[in-house]
Amino acid sequence: MTNTAVWHAASEADTIRLAALLASWAEPGALLSLDGDLGAGKTRFSQAFAQAIGVQGVVNSPTFTIIKEYEGERMPFYHMDVYRLSVEEADDLGLDEYFFGKGVTIVEWASLIRELLPDERLEVYIEHLGDEARRITLKGIGALYEGWCGQLAEMGADKA
Ligand SMILES: Nc1ncnc2c1ncn2[C@@H]1O[C@H](COP(=O)(O)OP(=O)(O)O)[C@@H](O)[C@H]1O
Ligand SMILES: [Mg+2]
Numbered sequence: 203m204t205n206t207a208v209w210h211a212a213s214e215a216d217t218i219r220l221a222a223l224l225a226s227w228a229e230p231g232a233l234l235s236l237d238g239d240l241g242a243g244k245t246r247f248s249q250a251f252a253q254a255i256g257v258q259g260v261v262n263s264p265t266f267t268i269i270k271e272y273e274g275e276r277m278p279f280y281h282m283d284v285y286r287l288s289v290e291e292a293d294d295l296g297l298d299e300y301f302f303g304k305g306v307t308i309v310e311w312a313s314l315i316r317e318l319l320p321d322e323r324l325e326v327y328i329e330h331l332g333d334e335a336r337r338i339t340l341k342g343i344g345a346l347y348e349g350w351c352g353q354l355a356e357m358g359a360d361k362a
């Protein structure tokens with residue numbers, strides 16, 4: 203079963219609001235997979251998410267470091283960017299330790315390593331529509347994430 207929602211962000215603040223909402227629902231072992239073109243806002247979303255789970259300090263793009271671990275007030279935050287990795291290279295990193303660890307994980311460009319991702323996850327797809335306008339399509343796979351999409355729909359988000 204899956205559930206979907208579409209979040210229409212008219213401004214950067216709207217993206218931050220969505221990230222903070224999802225962070226408030228997140229629990230250890232949760233996974234958000236992010237996709238969307240360069241500059242869509244994957245890293246900006248991740249920064250807002252990190253801040254909302256209580257990560258102090260700066261969250262940079264992990265493009266060159268691949269994986270960064272942060273201490274959050276509520277739980278650790280694992281931030282990945284797999285853009286530069288092949289599936290084989292990603293497989294060698296032992297990502298399951300993060301996916302099934304004590305923290306919450308966000309993977310930028312996650313669709314590139316889809317076969318390595320746990321079945322249950324929230325897929326987030328960000329489209330650049332204009333200046334600050336973004337269409338953010340969310341697809342929940344698994345009961346936890348379907349519930350999140352359901353809650354977003356109740357708040358007025360569209361169905362995909
Ligand atoms: N609605 C919005 N959501 C996210 N980012 C936005 C939005 N409006 C403007 N931006 C800007 O767009 C840029 C997105 O860059 P970034 O998050 O690094 O993209 P990506 O990680 O997808 O390549 C940032 O400079 C951010 O400030
Ligand atoms: Mg990025």
